[in-house]
Amino acid sequence: MENFVYNGNPGRVIFGHGTVARLPEEAERLRARRILVLSTPEQAGQAADIARHMGSSVVATYSKAQMHTPVEVTADAMRVVEEHAVDALLTIGGGSTTGLGKALAFRTDLPQIVVPTTYAGSEATPILGETEGGRKVTKSDPRILPEVIVYDVDLTMTLPVSLSVTSGINAVAHAVEALYAKEANPIISLMAEEGVGAIARALPLIYSNPKDEVARADALYGAWLCGVCLGSVGMALHHKLCHTLGGMFNLPHAQMHTAVLPHAVAYNADATPQAMARLSKALGVADAAAGLFDLANGLGAAMSLKDLGMPDDSVEVAVEQAMSNAYWNPRALEKRGLTDLLERAFRGEPPKAV
Structure with missing residues (x-):
């Protein structure tokens, strides 16, 4: 066998059916009290339904995530983070929304809970790709890696x-x-x-x-x-x-x-x-x-x-x-x-x- 180096990324994964019901306890583990919920415009309703599990700990929502994580969208979302003194991010959706959450975490080091609704897989990586001026640039950083991923198979049953x-x-x-x-x-x-x-x-x-x-x-x-x-x-x-x-x-x-x-x-x-x-x-x-x-x-x-x-x-x-x-x-x-x-x-x- 050839020599190799293996680095394991930290992270907590909750996998199964009906697992979104465990979101409050995961937020409690992170001591999250002022949560911002992220989604795309198309998934705003679904995100709101899931966020109800979190009760009063949700202080704001932002439903303008876009493909390829444009930096201007991130800047707009950053204003919401600052205005509401957010202390954690709840990302609900596919790769576009996960990308926005990562971009915010890279800038703030806020903890992330991600609830994937597609098979993007980007929620398991410390990699962020951002688009500015027609170029998409990637970076890797420990701050980008989500702390918790909640995989709920039930949320994928209606994925076209x-x-x-x-x-x-x-x-x-x-x-x-x-x-x-x-x-x-x-x-x-x-x-x-x-x-x-x-x-x-x-x-x-x-x-x-x-x-x-x-x-x-x-x-x-x-x-x-x-x-x-x-x-x-x-x-x-x-x-x-x-x-x-x-x-x-x-x-x-x-x-x-x-x-x-x-x-x-x-x-x-x-x-x-x-x-x-x-x-x-x-x-x-x-x-x-x-x-x-x-x-x-x-x-x-x-x-x-x-x-x-x-x-x-x-x-x-x-x-x-x-x-x-x-x-x-x-x-x-x-x-x-x-x-x-x-x-x-x-x-x-x-x-x-x-």
Whole structure:
């Protein structure tokens, strides 16, 4: 066995059915008395229903979270934090809301309780991606990592199938890159393989029967594992491309990750044979890149970046920005290869080794 370094991130996870009822005791553990509830505009009603568990400890709500965590939204929410002397954050929703909570915690070191309603997995990471001036920049810091995650399977039962699929593939992307990360280690690789397998099994069942409680639980469990993977080791090409595209074109987050992932895997496949073998095993396929494409495409996901809103004739400028401040990657970033990768993703074609 090769030498490795493993760093475990601290955190408390409550997982099961009806677990939102335990929110008051979790707030008490954190000595939270003045809580700000965060959500997107679309989930404001759901967040209000869940926040009722907290009673008078909720002193304010902020329901303007947006994709890719724009810094101007964070600045607006900071004014609410200061005005109400907030001492803790309750984040309810998917990756957009979790991102806002993390951005506030990074600036204030306030404790966070996160109640995920999708399979984003970002709640399990100390990573924050913020968008300003058309660029999405990531940072990692202990202040960003939520203190408590309350996973309630019941909250995912009404998650639309289309979003379940793309949210799940987005989570898979976290584990995929963990398998060939520069800091990869045996513990994270075990979690990555388990997480990918759980989601890959669950999504077709959810597609066939959205009310399948066992499949919903498996998907949420897998999303947590994949999030832990992302939070424990570095990111590579896939995330760099998605951060670039998200910052430049404001593409829908989970759908964009779903469309890009098979192509990023194909690009790196020859450079990471052991990771590809584990990924193929977890997916139950012979070719990992093709398997990811077929899984998402077969479940109705949009696989064309053009269909998601990426402008015509924008591949070249996206490649230039992605290469300008690149993350570590197991294969060197080559302009011709990346251009071909993004052009195939733009058109929604199957992945191809480049």
